[in-house]
Amino acid sequence: MNLSFEDVGLVECLLKSKHLVVVLGMKNVGSAQQPFLTPLKGAGVSKSAGIQPFRGTEGLLSVSSSAGSVLELFEKDTFQVRGQLAKVLPF
């Protein structure tokens, strides 16, 4: 069953909070448009093994779907942007 905000009292819970923590992902923060994620593996940037969170963080090049046109731009120029990054960023 798909619950509604009212079913679970979400809005009331938010408003009663004293120290609410929000974790935002890359989807659904702005539109129903699917996000665009590029892990940059195609640019020759490999993920290190055994990395610690926030030290060698997951490092997705992430773009919020709230920036709808950023997404469109990025989708169009995926390979170009990956290539540019591989070329200019020192690793």
Add this chain to the structure above:
Amino acid sequence: MADLAKAAAQAQPTAFHQLLMALSFCRILGRTYTQNIDGLELKAGLTTVGDKPNCVQLHGSVMEVRCTQCNFTEHAHHHFSALSSGQLPPCPRCEVWIESRKSKGKRIGPKGGLLRPSIILYGESHPKSEDIESMQFADRLKADNLLVVGTSLQTYGSVRLIKELSRDIRSRGGKAYYVNLTSPPVQHVKCFDYILRSDCQDLAHRALDRLKMAELAGSITVDCDGRMGGFADFADLVNRSKVRKDMRPSWDWA
């Protein structure tokens, strides 16, 4: 990258970003951890600096550039032209340091750094990792509710953050909510009390309406603390979200 930064610079915060700011005004929001690099949270008025930073950019920001050597950081718009041409501009702080060493006749050592987009890529360290860990620790002790929005829980760092927050919050009687258009992976379902397959902008409009009513009724205290983002006052903030009925950001294609 310059095109990406320019497009992000033109994008406007959505109703959900406005909700975050309104919750901050009402001293409800403790912290927002974001995986987005477009900086819209900051454009809405949240802050990553000061005594009480209420936003953590887990993957950095495309709106800033950072020196590859000294970590000097500044806004990307100063360097749009250089970045557009595919070049990384030299770091001004390193240049000053090199000139200073030269004038004193001292050894210079390595060349100065270059300014690169301040985003976190695979295998890279977050330049603020220690601060983030401190904030995460504080939130695990203080937070009373958790709202996870728009993530499919695929990345290890975010999942660990959410699991730890959820465990500590729920052990104190708080609730953990998950709002997304799709369900979370099965192995993470147990992290949440409630899973809602909905659009977060719908939630934002409802919550802003309730905040407006509560403020009019005097049942909440609004403390803007001089940080209004792009809004005239609290009423302007909660009212403006009504304009965007299509729940998409507005664009100004200059």
